Amino acid sequence: MALDLNSQGLLGPISSHIGNLSFLRELRLQNNNFGLEIPSQIGQLLWLQILDLSNNSLTSKIPKNIWLLEPCRIPVELGSLLHLQSVRFISNQITGSILSSIGNLSSLEEIYCTENGLDGIIPKSLGRLTKLKALSLGINGLSGTIPPSLFNLSSLVIIDVVLNLFINQFNRSTPLLISNATNLEMLQLGFNELYGKVPSLANLHNLQTVTLFYNYLGSGGSDGDDLSFLCSLTNATNLRNMISGEIPREIQNLVNLQRLDMGDNLLSGPIPSDLGNLSNLALVVLSGNNLFGIIPSSLQNFQSLIILYLSKNNFKGRIPSYLEKYQSLAYLDLSSNNLCGPIIFAKTTNFFYLNLSRNHLSGVIPIEIGNLKHLAILDVLGNILNGEIPSSLGNCDGLTILRMQDNLFHGSIPQPISSLRSIEELDLSNNNFYGEIPKFLEVFQFLTKLNLSYNQLEDWLPTQGVFRNVSATFVIGNEKLCGGMPEFGLPKCISRNSKSGGVVHKLKLTIAIQKRNEPISSGSDVSLLNLSYGTLLKATNVFSSTNLIGIGSFGSVSKGLLQENGNVIEVKVLNLIGHGALKSFKVECEALKRIKPRNILKMSLALVYEFMVNGSLEEWLHPNPTPNDVDGHLKKLSLIQKINISIDVALALDYLHNQCKSPIIHCDLKPSNVLLDYDMVGDIGDFGLAKIIQESVSETRASMSSADLRGTIGYAAPEYVKGSKVSREGDVYSCGILLLEMFIGLRPTSDTFRDNLNLHNYVVESLPQQAMEITDPVLLHEEEGHNGFRYSLHERNRIYQDCLEMVYRIGLACSVEEPRRRMSIDKVATQLHLIRQKLFAASFLGRMRYE
Structure with missing residues (x-):
């Protein structure tokens, strides 16, 4: 009788066999990824009462035998679903017009079809649906008039035909019969082309919401009172008005006030210091406004305060230290602001609710958190917090919700957490937790959501308790996990020392070796070439300055053209007089041999690489304009190109660190050592400083102890300065700095970074609210000439900001000072x-909506 598969991540077409469920009353498939057409067989479900297909990717037209849209002329007559009460098709790509035969569905109570591609008119027959309570058709392409018969429905509670950002054309005067819909609670007619006088709304005593913005109302009627309807709203005592402007200072005169609730309005400006005079306040709710500035010190006068909600504003600065002294405070919500610095809260046993999420708070969770014996909800997601979970948190045995995701926490999940037997939701995703998943999580009987995704957890995934519910447990992004329920798709646990394979990145390097006057054997993907030293001289015009590509510490790189086959090559020539050049060359040969085994002579003088036609990443990130350059001709990388190159670099490092028989540490990752081929694929070059980790312990120590060369200032890991041995984590640090530089556009050695400020800290202080402000302006202006509808532009900017913030958090997680806390390169x-998947999906959706 009921089939409820909402929010299950399902995709593909809806099976036509759905029509065989003859007794189905409810069909709920919302919030999935179903695509293609809606099967006409749904029209065979004669007893269907509720149909919800919202938030999918359904296309084309709804079959006529379901309810209202004209299909491909299906012969079954509309009206077969006479028991249908609720229809929801919100957020699909459904097209077509509404047929007048919709009036036959006499049981219909609600129609929600917003955010689709409907066109045509709203039929008059809707007036026959005497049970209709809600009609929501916003964000479509409907036109014509709003039929007067619609307002004769006394049952109607919601009318929503607001078009938001897609301009619709109800180009007629406002219906005079609106006042007949006496039970109406919501009337949304914004973004249309309505004109003329708005009729009286005096009879609509239940009105809560009225939106008439972006019309032609009040543009000069004959009697000059187009907007006189505003006076008639005085009878609508349930109307929810939005107030704007600053909080008046005169509020200080209300000295006996105990509750101040001005949440979810349009208030702006700072909190007036005079508010502190209201010492009797027990509840202060100012959330959901546009307030800014610091939280004033005058609020410390609220000695009887129980609830303080300042969320969803633009407050900056630190959390006031006086909050620690509140003795009666039980609820504190400072989420979604610009607050920085350490966590501060009232250290009282009566504290119940603490929400500090979506700020850029830093530091650790204080051990005093364990004093909050009655704490039920702790939410610190989306900050820059680090350190380990304090063991004292186990004292908060009344905790039901713990959200710590999207931070820089590390360490193992501590055993004292096993005391949280009342926990219902636990989210530790997108951090740096490592070690095994503790077995005690299996016995949490109230745990209904567990998210451990994108950490460095490893070994066996438990199979009992919440781990049996695949839809409630999330462990994706922990590459070293194994076992668990088969639905997780993890590899079998063969042994605790086994390692799962990774993606191997093919490094496009052609290696050549030679002695003077002896042939050079050059490796390539297809064949082996024999090159003499004379051939190299001809190819490079005797290494002339016109073919010079770059000069490094130990030699130069020249471009060459092989006369025999027309191949373009790069030749790296060593200056053997320079101290360390021969050693560097031998190291590079040894490293490249292990990447792609080749016979390499010990007395080699040159390396030949495949020529990278697009040069180095350095040239694209920081181009040097010439007098002939104009703005449009400078080298520029788009957001998706930078993401692609970032992936190329990460995969290459993963290959070097984890795929080679003897792991290779590059030791000098920077933009000038990332080369771009014809297809803008990024490849790591210059292995002159590379270190090879030998398989035995003794060899490892020997190969890593002579670390006289440790990279380039700004990119080299800080532990190298202190004499630490080279490591995978050192390369990860360089990768993190490279990521931040790519998307911000500033070198780590920029003059911007002075007085202990560096690229890492600069980003830390800017997230999350200023993610767009610190981004390279070139990325923010890309494709502005093809914005499409305003909805597409708004959505693009939101997705860009989300993606950029994710990139910055990856860069920060890679470039933290402590090596052990850095994100592993495979996770990067x-x-x-x-x-990249998110950007591709957004790009596809944007094109689809634009077209």
Whole structure:
């Protein structure tokens, strides 16, 4: 009788066999990824009462035998679903017009079809649906008039035909019969082309919401009183008005006030210091406004305060220290602001609710958190917090919700957390937690949501308790996990020391070696070439300055053209007089041999690479304009190109660190050592400083102890300065700095960074609210000439900001000072892949909506 599969991540077409469920009363498939057409067989479900297909990717037209849209002329007559009460098709790509035979569905109570591609008119027959309570058709392409018969329905509670950002054309005067819909609670007619006088709304005593913006109302009627309807709203005592402007200072005169609730309005400006005079306040709710500035010190006068909600504003600065002294405070919500600095809260046993999410708070969770014996909800998601979960948190045994995702926490999940037997939701995703998943999570009987995704957890995934519910447990992005329920798709646990394979990135390097006057064997993807030293001289015009590509510490790189086959090559020539050049060359040969085994002579003087036609990443990030350049001709990388190159670099490092028989540490990752081929694929070059980690312990120590060369200032890991041995984590640090530089456009050695400020800290202080402000302006202006509808532009900017913030968090997680806390390179690649998928999906959706 009921089939409810909402929010299950399902995709593909809806099966036509759905029509065989003859006794179905409810069909709920919302919030999935179903595509293609809606099967006409749904029209066979004669007893169907509720049909919800919202938030999918359904296309084409709804079959006529379901309810209202004209299909491909299906012969079954409309009206077969006479028991239908609720229809919801919100947020699909459904097209077509509404047929007048919709009036036959006499049981219909609600129609929600916003955010589709409906066109045509609203039929008059809607007036026959005497049970209709809600009609929501916003964000479509409907036109014509709003039929007067619609307002004769005394049952109607919601009318929503507001078109938001897609301009619609109800180009007629406002219906005079609106006042007949006496039970109406919501009337939304914004973004249309209505004109003329708005009729009296005096009879609509239940009105809560009226939107008439972006019309031609009040543009000069004959009697000059087009907007006199505003006076008639005085009878609508349930109307929810939005107040704007600053909080008046005169509020200080209300000295006996105990409750101040001005939430979810349009208030702006700072909190007036005079508010502190209201010492009797027990409840202060100012959330959901546009207030800014710091939280004033005068609020410390609220000695009887129980509830303080300042969320969803633009407050900055630190959390006031006086909050620690509140003795009666039980609810504190400072989420979604610009607050920085450490976590501060009232250290009282009566504290119940603490929400500090979506700020850029830093530091650790204080151990005093364990004093909050009655704490039920702790939400610190979306900050820059680090450190380990304090063991004292286990004292908060009444905790039901714990959200710590999207931070820089690390360490293992501590055993004292096993005391949280009342926990219902636990989210530790997008951090740096490592080690095994503790077995005690299996016995949390109230746990209905567990998210451990995108950490560095490893070994066995439990199979009992919440781990049996695949739809409630999330562990994606922990590449070293194994076992668990088969639905997780994890590899089998063969042994605890086994390692799962990773993606191997093909490094496009052609290696050549030679002695003077002896042939050079050059490796390529297809064949082996024999090159003499004379051939190299001819190819490079005797290494002339016109063919010079770059000069480094130990030699130069020249471009060459092979006369025999027309191949373009790069030749790296060593200056053997320079100290360390021969050693560097041998290291590079050894590293490249291990990447792609080749016979390399010990007395080699040159390396030949495949020529990278697009040069180095350095040239694209920081181009040097010439007098002939104009703005449009400078090298520029788009957001998706930078994401692609970032993935290429991460995969290449993953290959070097984890795929080679003897792991290779590059030791000098920077933009000038990332080369771009014809297809803008990024490849890592210059292995002159590379270190090879030998398989035995003794060899490892020997190969890593002579670390006289440790990279380039700004990109080299801080532990190298202190004499630490080279490591994978050192390369990860360089990768993190490279990521931040790519998307911000500033070198780590920029003059911007002075007085202990560096690129890492600069980003830390800017997230999350200023993510767009610190981004390279070139990225923000890309494709502005093709915005499409305003909805597309708004959505693009939101997705851009989300993706940029994710990139910055990856860069920060890679470039933290403590090596052990840095994100593993395989996780970097995985998360960058997810960002690219999100951008591709958004691009496809944007094109679809634009077309």
